[in-house]
Amino acid sequence: xxxxxxxxxxxxxxxxxxxxxxxxxxxxxxxxxxxxxxxxxxxxxxxxxxxxxxxxxxxxxxxxxxxxxxxxxxxxxxxxxxxxxxxxxxxxxxxxxxxxxxxxxxxxxxxxxxxxxxxxxxxxxxxxxxxxxxxxxxxxxxxxxxxxxxxxxxxxxxxxxxxxxxxxxxxxxxxxxxxxxxxxxxxxxxxxxxxxxxxxxxxxxxxxxxxxxxxxxxxxxxxxxxxxxxxxxxxxxxxxxxxxxxxxxxxxxxxxxxxxxxxxxxxxxxxxxxxxxxxxxxxxxxxxxxxxxxxxxxxxxxxxxxxxxxxxxxxxxxxxxxxxxxxxxxxxxxxxxxxxxxxxxxxxxxxxxxxxxxxxxxxxxxxxxxxxxxxxxxxxxxxxxxxxxxxxxxxxxxxxxxxxxxxxxxxxxxxxxxxxxxxxxxxxxx
Numbered sequence: 001x002x003x004x005x006x007x008x009x010x011x012x013x014x015x016x017x018x019x020x021x022x023x024x025x026x027x028x029x030x031x032x033x034x035x036x037x038x039x040x041x042x043x044x045x046x047x048x049x050x051x052x053x054x055x056x057x058x059x060x061x062x063x064x065x066x067x068x069x070x071x072x073x074x075x076x077x078x079x080x081x082x083x084x085x086x087x088x089x090x091x092x093x094x095x096x097x098x099x100x101x102x103x104x105x106x107x108x109x110x111x112x113x114x115x116x117x118x119x120x121x122x123x124x125x126x127x128x129x130x131x132x133x134x135x136x137x138x139x140x141x142x143x144x145x146x147x148x149x150x151x152x153x154x155x156x157x158x159x160x161x162x163x164x165x166x167x168x169x170x171x172x173x174x175x176x177x178x179x180x181x182x183x184x185x186x187x188x189x190x191x192x193x194x195x196x197x198x199x200x201x202x203x204x205x206x207x208x209x210x211x212x213x214x215x216x217x218x219x220x221x222x223x224x225x226x227x228x229x230x231x232x233x234x235x236x237x238x239x240x241x242x243x244x245x246x247x248x249x250x251x252x253x254x255x256x257x258x259x260x261x262x263x264x265x266x267x268x269x270x271x272x273x274x275x276x277x278x279x280x281x282x283x284x285x286x287x288x289x290x291x292x293x294x295x296x297x298x299x300x301x302x303x304x305x306x307x308x309x310x311x312x313x314x315x316x317x318x319x320x321x322x323x324x325x326x327x328x329x330x331x332x333x334x335x336x337x338x339x340x341x342x343x344x345x346x347x348x349x350x351x352x353x354x355x356x357x358x359x360x361x362x363x364x365x366x367x368x369x370x371x372x373x374x375x376x377x378x379x380x381x382x383x384x385x386x387x388x389x390x391x392x393x394x395x396x397x398x399x400x401x402x403x404x405x406x407x408x409x410x411x412x413x414x415x416x417x418x419x420x421x422x423x424x425x426x427x428x429x430x
Contacts (some may be wrong), residue, residue, distance in 0.1 A: 001187055003067060004138040005096060006033045010205065012099045019299030024055065029063045034070035035220065036153055039325045041069055049084045063107060065089035067096065072116060073330055081112050090118040093158055096412065097124040109285045120159045125168050135374065135406040137181045139172055147226065150264045150331040151296065151324060154189055154346045154389055159230040161190070163198050173214055182408070183219035183374055186211070192229040203238040212241035218408060219374060220244045224251060227275055227316035228266040234405065239282045246283055247393035251291035253324035255310030257302035259296050262335070269310060276314050287317040287392035294351055295324040295344035298337035304347050309353055317362055319355045323348050356418055363394070363416030369424065370412050375404045
């Protein structure tokens with residue numbers, strides 16, 4: 001979602017006459033789009049601002065603006081303004097659509113302009129977007145979140161859930177297809193609660209079916225799904241829609257019912273396991289990935305073992321694993337039973353080792369199979385090779401001609417690595 005926000009910010013800047021600079025030293029404007037879901041992200045921002053202090057001193061006309069989730073937190077914007085008075089503009093998540101106006105105001109001001117909306121902004125349509133890719137595009141279907149998991153800052157900085165009108169979503173995707181895009185990813189903090197706030201009867205399953213009927217579109221993906229809202233109708237729809245890819249990101253967060261309840265996740269371990277079994281019965285060759293948090297307040301040794309047991313039982317294709325850290329303003333920050341750092345470190349290592357073993361075993365089973373990949377371009381790790389994704393969202397690196405960029409090519413897998421597959425091109429593409 002933050003990456004998509006950055007595309008909108010770039011689109012607005014280009015719309016008022018700016019072009020992208022090669023590096024920050026050449027730039028007239030630097031905009032920092034922030035995240036605050038974990039403390040590490042915030043620390044990186046403070047570190048970056050500290051480095052920019054020298055650049056601003058050397059180049060006083062340089063305009064520096066900072067926006068996104070971090071600035072929307074209580075007191076964070078004032079902290080930035082005080083510690084880094086050379087910042088020209090500070091704005092929040094509800095103000096992206098006013099970027100051009102705020103930029104002009106700040107350029108004419110002798111002090112930092114601080115603009116944070118306390119109100120929930122209705123969905124704004126028609127903002128310019130500077131897409132990073134020419135073949136794959138993100139399309140937002142919902143903004144905000146209503147779940148209020150006790151560890152999560154997102155509902156406080158992204159506000160309550162707002163669904164886009166289905167007609168606007170379909171129109172945007174049709175325009176993308178007309179401009180050569182072959183794959184779209186539907187975005188939302190919780191995509192499968194789409195439509196609950198709309199007056200007309202609409203849900204995510206119905207939206208998927210509509211998108212699936214768009215001529216010229218090859219592939220549909222979506223992130224992220226909440227297990228509580230993933231129902232039989234959605235599973236059946238995914239199974240019947242040929243363009244919807246066989247990959248579901250389904251954050252579990254913990255394998256212990258005790259921890260899940262304290263997190264306010266709204267489902268049990270048993271519900272999650274049954275849901276995965278339903279998905280796998282209904283969608284052949286599906287890959288399931290997840291998010292797992294370690295060290296939540298009150299997590300006992302048995303709670304952690306329950307998480308390991310669930311990982312062993314489900315065998316995720318991959319997992320984003322991370323250590324819990326406090327987010328001020330969330331209920332979990334003041335909970336008793338905060339876990340010591342050394343215990344968190346031991347547990348995360350055990351979990352990562354287990355998941356890496358499973359991921360590698362699953363990838364090695366891909367050897368000899370043939371997949372159609374949407375070729376994304378040159379590999380980030382070897383510029384002599386191409387890379388693309390299977391429908392199950394596995395990255396494949398292979399040797400092939402440059403004209404395959406943006407094409408869907410057939411590849412046979414020759415090796416399964418921990419984080420990717422390797423293959424050979426079979427001279428077929430479309």
